[in-house]
Amino acid sequence: MESNTHSAPLCVTVITTMALTFVVEAECSVTKARSSRLTLPHTTACTPMFMPVGTQGSLKGLTPPQMVQLGCQVVLGNTYHLGHRPGAETVAAMGGLHAFSGWHGGMLTDSGGFQMVSLAKLSSVSEEGVTFASPHDGTTVLLSPELSIAMQNNIGADIIMALDDVVSSLISGPRVEDAMHRSIRWLDRCIAAHARPAEQNLFGIIQGGLDPRLRLYCLDAMIARDTPGFAIGGLSGGESKDEFWKMVHLCTQHLPADKPRYLMGVGYAQDLVVCSALGVDMFDCVFPTRTARFGKALVREGELALKHKRFATDLSPIDADCGCYVCKTFTRAYLHAVVKSHTGAQLISYHNIAFQLRLMADIRAAIEADALPGFVTAYMQTRFGPNVPQWIVDALFAVGIELDFATATPVAWPLPVAADFAAVVASEPGPPVAVDPADDGLAAMDL
Amino acid sequence: MSTEKAGAFSITARSACGARCGIVAVCGGSGALATPSCVVPTFRGVVPFLPPDVVGQVVAPLAGRAGTGPPAALLVQGDAIKVVPAGFDQGFAAFAALDGPVMAVVADPARYNMSGSRSKSSVTVETPAGRTSLDIAGYKALLAGLKADIVELLVDVPQPGAGTRRCAKALDNTTAMWEALAAADDRSAQGALVLARVTGGDAGSVVQQSVALVRKMAGAEVLGGVVGGVVVPDLRSVAADSVTAEGGYASGEAALAAVAAELPDSLLRVYEGVEQPHEIVAAVRDGKGDVFYGTYPTAAADLGYALELSLAHGQKQHVNLRDVSFAESQAPLVAGCPCYACEKHTRGYIHHLLVVHEMVGTELLMIHNHYVFQAFFADIREAIAAEAAGGAPFADIAAAFMAAS
Numbered sequence: 074m075e076s077n078t079h080s081a082p083l084c085v086t087v088i089t090t091m092a093l094t095f096v097v098e099a100e101c102s103v104t105k106a107r108s109s110r111l112t113l114p115h116t117t118a119c120t121p122m123f124m125p126v127g128t129q130g131s132l133k134g135l136t137p138p139q140m141v142q143l144g145c146q147v148v149l150g151n152t153y154h155l156g157h158r159p160g161a162e163t164v165a166a167m168g169g170l171h172a173f174s175g176w177h178g179g180m181l182t183d184s185g186g187f188q189m190v191s192l193a194k195l196s197s198v199s200e201e202g203v204t205f206a207s208p209h210d211g212t213t214v215l216l217s218p219e220l221s222i223a224m225q226n227n228i229g230a231d232i233i234m235a236l237d238d239v240v241s242s243l244i245s246g247p248r249v250e251d252a253m254h255r256s257i258r259w260l261d262r263c264i265a266a267h268a269r270p271a272e273q274n275l276f277g278i279i280q281g282g283l284d285p286r287l288r289l290y291c292l293d294a295m296i297a298r299d300t301p302g303f304a305i306g307g308l309s310g311g312e313s314k315d316e317f318w319k320m321v322h323l324c325t326q327h328l329p330a331d332k333p334r335y336l337m338g339v340g341y342a343q344d345l346v347v348c349s350a351l352g353v354d355m356f357d358c359v360f361p362t363r364t365a366r367f368g369k370a371l372v373r374e375g376e377l378a379l380k381h382k383r384f385a386t387d388l389s390p391i392d393a394d395c396g397c398y399v400c401k402t403f404t405r406a407y408l409h410a411v412v413k414s415h416t417g418a419q420l421i422s423y424h425n426i427a428f429q430l431r432l433m434a435d436i437r438a439a440i441e442a443d444a445l446p447g448f449v450t451a452y453m454q455t456r457f458g459p460n461v462p463q464w465i466v467d468a469l470f471a472v473g474i475e476l477d478f479a480t481a482t483p484v485a486w487p488l489p490v491a492a493d494f495a496a497v498v499a500s501e502p503g504p505p506v507a508v509d510p511a512d513d514g515l516a517a518m519d520l
Numbered sequence: 521m522s523t524e525k526a527g528a529f530s531i532t533a534r535s536a537c538g539a540r541c542g543i544v545a546v547c548g549g550s551g552a553l554a555t556p557s558c559v560v561p562t563f564r565g566v567v568p569f570l571p572p573d574v575v576g577q578v579v580a581p582l583a584g585r586a587g588t589g590p591p592a593a594l595l596v597q598g599d600a601i602k603v604v605p606a607g608f609d610q611g612f613a614a615f616a617a618l619d620g621p622v623m624a625v626v627a628d629p630a631r632y633n634m635s636g637s638r639s640k641s642s643v644t645v646e647t648p649a650g651r652t653s654l655d656i657a658g659y660k661a662l663l664a665g666l667k668a669d670i671v672e673l674l675v676d677v678p679q680p681g682a683g684t685r686r687c688a689k690a691l692d693n694t695t696a697m698w699e700a701l702a703a704a705d706d707r708s709a710q711g712a713l714v715l716a717r718v719t720g721g722d723a724g725s726v727v728q729q730s731v732a733l734v735r736k737m738a739g740a741e742v743l744g745g746v747v748g749g750v751v752v753p754d755l756r757s758v759a760a761d762s763v764t765a766e767g768g769y770a771s772g773e774a775a776l777a778a779v780a781a782e783l784p785d786s787l788l789r790v791y792e793g794v795e796q797p798h799e800i801v802a803a804v805r806d807g808k809g810d811v812f813y814g815t816y817p818t819a820a821a822d823l824g825y826a827l828e829l830s831l832a833h834g835q836k837q838h839v840n841l842r843d844v845s846f847a848e849s850q851a852p853l854v855a856g857c858p859c860y861a862c863e864k865h866t867r868g869y870i871h872h873l874l875v876v877h878e879m880v881g882t883e884l885l886m887i888h889n890h891y892v893f894q895a896f897f898a899d900i901r902e903a904i905a906a907e908a909a910g911g912a913p914f915a916d917i918a919a920a921f922m923a924a925s
Contacts, residue, residue, distance in 0.1 A: 136860075175864050411565075414564075415569050419883075
């Protein structure tokens with residue numbers, strides 16, 4: 074099997090059954106953004122969406138009822154970590170990760186491949202797979218595409234990811250090209266190994282580093298394999314933002330319009346806004362919960378370091394417009410007082426997830442109202458003032474948004490939100506927003 | 521909602537053996553604190569691992585049972601110094617979004633050993649930022665900011681092992697501070713039930729004098745509140761001392777029995793030294809304690825234990841969820857328990873979360889253990905009230921509990 078796929082990267086694997094439907098419901102008339110409905114076995118999600126990360130079968134500090142209250146749609150689990158503890162067979166014996174963890178919404182598992190980069194010192198890669206030394210007991214495990222898929226079949230997420238050969242985006246040279254080709258060969262092995270295609274969706278992951286030629290080759294090869302959705306991988310690993318957005322732009326330009334596009338490991342608010350405009354549908358990142366554990370709360374302007382003394386007497390909520398439980402209930406002064414406790418981390422995590430999900434709901438509402446350019450302009454003005462990073466200016470220009478605060482008409486932002494945030498996520502289109510006249514006449518660039 | 525004036529403690533039912541149910545009328549929105557009761561230790565109002573919305577979930581299965589509302593929060597005064605900003609005048613409960621009563625005590629039972637300088641006008645207290653001196657002016661400012669429902673008077677507590685002279689000095693300092701507070705023209709504790717502590721360390725004679733001081737203070741108005749309760753520390757290490765001319769207690773057991781007999785019956789008894797379930801049942805049975813610190817469920821959860829405890833069936837051997845034998849267990853922590861953790865999660869999942877050090881693992885144990893403890897106290901209250909209404913004697917129920925544990 075392996076030798077066949079090795080020499081025939083363009084062979085088409087026909088997926089006869091899929092466990093998702095993806096319906097694009099609104100498209101931005103200027104950018105590549107779209108608002109879609111993604112129906113999975115455990116949920117119907119609205120995209121573009123942010124997916125919080127529950128690495129080891131729990132979103133750190135939050136219980137499933139809180140995740141429901143927040144309006145989480147899809148939550149990530151990490152196959153590498155779950156495979157170590159408690160073990161994929163144990164998860165299967167307990168009825169799969171949904172039953173095991175008590176989270177009955179959407180779920181996605183990664184392949185374990187990312188740990189090739191994050192745990193590089195403990196891993197080595199060969200055609201057969203990735204060999205990891207356990208950080209817990211030193212034993213070695215060969216993570217092959219077949220094993221990764223078997224583990225993900227056991228875990229039972231709605232979306233599972235192909236094992237790819239991930240190289241750090243800081244590396245260049247033949248290793249990148251080899252890894253891209255190997256990722257294609259491994260995708261074929263993953264497809265062949267996938268035992269539950271009617272219940273779980275296997276996504277291929279576009280590799281190719283920062284080289285457009287390699288990316289295009291990988292795109293062609295993987296699109297031909299017709300997986301239910303595609304991820305853009307190998308980014309968000311320390312490359313320059315200039316290189317980052319160009320690769321995203323290239324990928325979304327070539328990925329099929331009728332399938333979901335998932336940009337892995339991206340979670341900074343400004344990146345979510347830019348990449349949604351570039352046509353990405355799904356994002357994940359540990360950032361909002363990790364930064365919360367460092368006492369940092371996300372706000373439109375950036376983040377608040379609640380440990381700072383100046384918050385000790387600040388009686389305003391983290392964000393007066395947020396409307397989440399934490400913002401309705403607590404002041405910055407109180408959160409400052411408990412920021413170093415577990416509960417402080419839990420409360421700030423709650424807000425940060427609410428912030429990310431609210432931002433995505435706002436992006437969706439703006440797309441549905443065909444008002445994304447105005448929304449993006451207002452967002453960037455709030456976030457950066459006059460000093461918008463050049464890569465953002467360039468990336469937005471590439472999809473037809475010319476940031477020009479001087480002539481921009483102010484747009485209400487955040488968009489008015491319904492009292493019940495979950496209802497927004499559930500989701501009717503938001504109220505119409507005035508289109509920024511500064512963007513009229515700017516056609517999307519034809520790439 | 522009690523019709524009593526805020527800060528008043530009244531006894532509502534008694535059993536033949538001396539157990540009693542009571543109610544503390546509190547000024548907050550929560551209405552009243554029904555006793556016997558367990559106050560839940562908090563750090564600045566938060567139960568470790570349990571955000572306030574989750575605390576509501578903990579007691580949800582108890583809804584409708586007499587006297588069960590949001591749990592009372594135990595707040596250590598040292599933790600709360602300079603926490604409520606000057607511009608916030610609604611009190612600590614509103615600041616920390618607590619629905620239940622707030623009881624602000626001087627000492628944290630978990631770090632009780634306070635050393636440092638003390639005088640007739642100030643004591644050293646521990647704060648999260650280190651030790652600080654709390655004087656009468658600072659204490660009044662603290663109480664004014666907290667607006668707690670139950671507050672303990674500033675007190676000098678000798679560290680364990682202190683000699684008789686130091687104990688006597690602590691009582692002198694305490695006496696001076698209480699006199700100053702009683703004389704102050706200030707209403708910082710308006711509407712609160714004020715607690716006076718039995719102090720005196722291990723020196724039997726000083727403890728005895730301290731009890732006399734508490735008796736003297738009972739009913740007195742201090743800072744706008746009324747001294748309506750007493751904090752009884754762990755007196756088990758009390759011994760006869762050299763200053764026995766004025767009497768004194770010969771042993772810890774003698775001290776515990778005598779203090780219970782000597783203190784006015786009308787005072788709310790906060791029994792600080794008693795934490796284990798069987799000790800609590802005995803103290804309630806003998807009328808020695810009305811309010812207890814809920815340190816036991818927290819400590820058990822920290823160690824990985826799930827409590828199996830009820831007044832009717834006794835205290836069972838607790839299971840430790842870190843035990844690898846639970847790795848694939850689909851059973852709840854305790855079969856039949858209606859708490860969120862038992863209704864929705866398995867031993868296997870909680871075992872996994874503890875092994876990988878996820879916060880939610882300890883959180884689920886805390887949810888279960890605090891539910892169990894609150895339910896245990898609800899059972900106790902109902903059993904005492906039932907005896908008063910012609911039901912089984914509480915003494916028999918307590919004996920059956922001891923036998924089954």
